[in-house]
Amino acid sequence: MHVLIIGAGLAGLTCGRILDSLGVRVTLVEASDGIGGRVRSDYADGFTFDRGFQVLFEAYPAARRHLDLDALHLRRFDPGAIICLAGKRFVLTDPLRDQAAALDAALTPIIPPLDKLRVLLLAQRLRRQLIDEVLAGDDETTLAYLRRSGFSEQTINHFFRPFYGGIFLDRSLRTSAKCFRFDFKMLSEGAAALPAHGMGAIAGQLGDALLERGLIRLHTPVAELITNNGRVTGARLASGEELFADAVVVATPAPEAARLSSLPMPQGALQTITLYFGGSQPVYRGRKIALNAAPDALINNAQMISNVAPEYAPTGRHLLSATVLGASPLSDDDLFRAALADLRRMFAGDADALAALEGYQPLRVYRVAYAQFPQAPGIHPLLPDNRSGRPGLYFAGEFTEASSLNAAMISGEKCAAAVIEERQASRF
Template sequence: MTSRIPPTESADAEVDIDVVIVGAGLAGLSCARYLAAGGLAVRVFEAEAEVGGRVRTDEVDGFRLDRGFQVLLTAYDEVWRLVDRDRLALGRFEPGSRIWQGGAFHDLPDAFREPGRIGAALRSPVAPLADKLRVARMRSTALMGADLGEPSDDGRRSTLDELRARGFSERFIDGFFRPFLGGVFLDRALSAPASLFQYLFRCFASGDATIPAGGMGRLPEAIAEPLGDAVTTGIRVRAVGPDSVELENGSRVRARRVVIATEAAAAAALTGEASPSSTRAVTAWFAARTAPIERPVLLLDGAGEGPVNHLAVVTEVAEGLAPEGWSLVAASGSEPFTGPVETFVPRALEQMNRWFGADVERWGHLKTHEIPHALPSVDRSSAPTPGFRVGSDGIVRVGDHEAFAAIQGALRSGRRAAEWILAEESD
């Protein structure tokens, strides 16, 4: 069902808002910040009680649980244009990962970022030496680029095709790339575009994976803060038009321009356009008296046993996530975990029992987040957009689905749209 409002007929009806933005996820907030900095009067309406969209943190019994495990890469320059890095008090993951394979865990250190661990990296049984050399080559090529730019349109091939073309062994693809990129793209099939893989590989290679103290939700809070009363939460927009939106309480808000900054499915419901398919994510959160591993490292299921694809003891990474004396464990499944969400926790605990032993039986299950539309699937056949789109109705569309599926993509989409609007306004 579409929810369209025709343009306002009386041209001289009073309008004191320049731009109204639907949705206070990262894209909407970023757009609002740049528009406000450019001197425009902005209002943002958010359906949920808090800002952040897919980047939010719930408080449960004193634990801070991100809505689906995710990480902030320090290479995301869009973040630092808007937020003071010190304010987030980032906790960083160890470079590299620890991989479950053949009934045991094996470290796969990133010797480029931790040269002291080169011996361990070379000895790691996870990858044949030839694959380690391929990673080294790919890394130096990736870092040779002048800046991180953005995913380009080269090739339109899948990540899996790209890895095979680079000569990686199936053993290393299955044992490392599937669980690692399964955590990044939420898709172990590696069907995401190769250009997105190359871009994110460069981001991982050139910075840290981190979590802010208090959880990922601190990021949108920090971005929203300077906007003050311009953001209204807890009110859904039920219809949009080229110069107004209608709120769920029936009131109409007029503006000279309207920006839709919702997730793809909600944007489709408002505009009547088709929605891209999306990937589901599941994260189960557990409280443990003893951390199953006392390191800030990402654990990966390199055996393809499932349902947990990746796991982290997030209290080893960042401050302010659990009450004193407790550890917080995030166990995440990604495609192909397609079963009912109720089956995830018992199956995950069986798997964790194999990974960490009987101590797992003392873990307390805090909550399971199931995010049905976690990431928009990328259509590799479509032409890239500048990161936002202006429909024939004049309404601007922003969001990760218009750019690329990541924090950086959402923020960039909002910024690019704001720059376009500011340029239009100054003409």
């Protein structure tokens, strides 16, 4: 049996790796110059630049199944966050996992005491539940769920909007509450982390062996699928070359999957911009993310990457990243200037931080036009199945599950299982 996989992101790599381990002949074709899809890293002048700020939740079930977490040498963020608002900084944390910051967090006035208790109770409840229980029941927006759970508007605006806005890429909190509960559970059970050598190391673990064996063809865009007597039997490349297989897996982002298959896919695209700055001094100490709680924020969150993962910067240098939600009409230069101005507002009153920022220089900008698909309440049961409904055609991509690294790997697993099931049923 030969399986052609179109796309070498995490879903396609996971699917190909599983099939290859089961003795199935696989060929992966990738339009770009490397594997990993949106999970890639660039290296220049001693710095590591992930293509968009991302983290790995080490509690992800799929990550634990498919990745050697120890070999990634994970560098962990401390739980909680630094909330920046009106020239002041407020520390939040999980007192059970970050005792060093527990007292400051207990005394901070940015979150009412009852809401701090609600956060602890929610974490305890979700830790006790299985993932299927967390995802069960009717759906609603994250905002409606938080309000129904009793959280104040102060806590919603100052913490949940910027923190989960950075995860969902939408500060409105219109994202499905099931996504919120799942991510909250993951963060309460494990750390958010960066591989010491960049997020691209995740793709490397999944796909480097396939690449070295010549099973992945880079710079190989696909023009269209080939169909014979109603069955998808291969793909015609942009070069005109035709590749044939017993099964074809489309493992691309949803818009490309829709183009190739002409089947319905999740609509819309959430965009984001990551700006990298380099300096000689850290803007702040510690390994927490800094949230911009200002209602007119340009930067949603900033993080001293080199505090968390020193390997991301050369000796004597520091790396700061800043996340802007959505697109921006500003040029790169103007966007860097506006972001630095916003960083100064975030750290107003902190003389050391402001002095450090004076020495920071722009390094890189990544504008991610398709970072996630919008996940409105109720969308998940409507997502495509791994089986397309067309003979010979399968899907492996986050668009069959949810918009996350975990979901991409799960989709790859399920797709591989579907292909194997058909092989056993048809014995081809």
